[in-house]
Amino acid sequence: MRTPHARTTGTAVRLLLALLLLAATAACGNGTSTTGPTLTMLVPWEDQSELSAFQQVLGRFQHDYHITVRPTPTRALDQVLQTELQRGDPPDLAVLPTPGTLSHYARQNSLTPLDGLADNSIARSLPAELRQRFGPQWYTLIEAGTQHPYAVVVKANVKSLLWYDPRRLGQPAPGTSSQLADLDGTLSRQRGTPWCLALADPPNSGWPGTDWIEDILLHQSGPRVYAQWVNGQLAWNSQPVLSAWQTWGRLAGDPAKVYGGASGALLTPYSQGDLPLFNRAGGCSLAHGALVPNSNGTPRYRPGRDYDFFPFPPNNAAAKPSYEVAGDLLTVFRDSPAADRFLSFMASTEAQRIWPENQPDQAFSADREVTGQLRSTYAGDRVAARIDQMLTSPDATLCFDASDSMPETMAAAFDRAVLAYLQNPGQLPALLDRLDQVRAGAYSTDHPSFTCGT
Structure with missing residues (x-):
């Protein structure tokens, strides 16, 4: 699931x-x-x-x-x-x-x-x-x-959310992707590991990373390109998809910027991935995804005071809002x-x-x-x-989760590629080529055309 x-x-x-x-x-x-x-x-x-x-x-x-x-x-x-x-x-x-x-x-x-x-x-x-x-x-x-x-x-x-602790992150929320990159750099210099990331969720471990890449592609390239990719009409090694992976690699896909490093991200259950957000002695400053921080945990944290979010920023602040849902x-x-x-x-x-x-x-x-x-x-x-x-x-x-809308074999290969990429970012070209090979056989002639809701 x-x-x-x-x-x-x-x-x-x-x-x-x-x-x-x-x-x-x-x-x-x-x-x-x-x-x-x-x-x-x-x-x-x-x-x-x-x-x-x-x-x-x-x-x-x-x-x-x-x-x-x-x-x-x-x-x-x-x-x-x-x-x-x-x-x-x-x-x-x-x-x-x-x-x-x-x-x-x-x-x-x-x-x-x-x-x-x-x-x-x-x-x-x-x-x-x-x-x-x-x-x-x-x-x-x-x-x-x-x-x-x-x-x-x-x-x-909504999946296009970036969570933070307002008492720990007092600066204005980034309104563009370049401002998010600047914030990432500032947090890296000041605190070392800006991002919470947890990818373990058997039998579909890796899907939180696919959400990242989907969100980046949607906000970098727009809903039309996003839909083409979901429909199998856009190659995985095409520039928009490659750029989304590379952007994630510079942010939370970089083990040096993730709490616990690559092993922590690979082994930590998704439901516990937000907990370091509240650890002010170390921890991390930002988390991505739909799950409200610690919504099932104890103690209960108060919204607006202990945690808040900003929408995933687009390349252009004037762009019409788009959200992955x-x-x-x-x-x-x-x-x-x-x-x-x-x-x-x-x-x-x-x-x-x-x-x-x-x-x-x-x-x-x-x-x-x-x-x-x-x-x-x-x-x-x-x-x-x-x-x-x-x-x-x-x-x-509103664009439904991309991998959830792809054929099952394509989505499963995407999950595995995320896990492999985090362990060895240098193999990205080979991973994308393998995903294109899966794409060639995953889409049947009667696969329905995916469309973002507008």
Whole structure:
């Protein structure tokens, strides 16, 4: 799974407890028994805090509609889906973690498009409602290169964030890539290791580095070039892609500028990578990514005082804002009136508010109406409020995570290349040539055309 959920290794006992908790919620809702239909659903969340927050959403639905929803959490979601589809027994619903997975199952005709649901009234109204409330940026993304919407975004994140401790980094945030390079140089001279970096997250270790390169390419070369690269139309050894790797190499890809060096970056779990940000005796000054610093750890740090962020800077300060984003995508594998009712509920402003209200520092809605409704929730958290506004800004271009939108073999090769590059930056030309060899065979003729949301 390559999404920016808080990542923990977890034990079998914790997972069992979480499953039992969800089963109890599915059976009882908020203390009210359900006697209606039962829906099965695969979800990519194994972290207990995410499961507990999702439990609140399920509880509201089951209480109001008397439809039981039985979620099964798994990190091997795609493998489980493939197996169940081959058996002819897919789940009713699944929350897909990447648009690449979404487009794969849409191309296989395994999914029911939202405008073709069994409940004709929902099929007619839901796409128009999503287009209006979520905006064209997100609507383009849930079409996944097709002519039909296939998903409801149940949780969204921005990846184009650079985190820092305001009490440690008192200077103005850089507004351009050259200013970021200047800040990097200043921090290197004054403190030695400016960057936090953690790449370990089996079985997809390396993906935090791919996020770096994707963000750099997006802000150096723009959404059009970014989309060409995702679609396999731009060679890995082309100048825009090469420049993105080289820029990362001068910043956080340089082991001398990373807390713990190359071995620290390669071995530190992603969920713990931000902790040195708060170590003023040594540590690091900047971290990149969607995960709010220490959002699952203790002690709790206060937003705005202990941590803050600035958006990843473009080459030109006057450029239209572009952000790399990610989201969890609710889809229908086995259509029924009950499944349609759940999908409609999850798209509603009521449901879209529940998760952010329970986890305001981890979960965000892409719904523009909900953004306004959550002002009281974000009253004491301007960090979360700014992220929420970035996700729903009508002036921004939103580009889904590039590797999440590439064919699986391409994304896996990208992960491995990041790990190899950090161990030996001198092999970059050979790594890019190998990635081009993978590209030659990874893209099928019917691979959907990726487009950034505008």
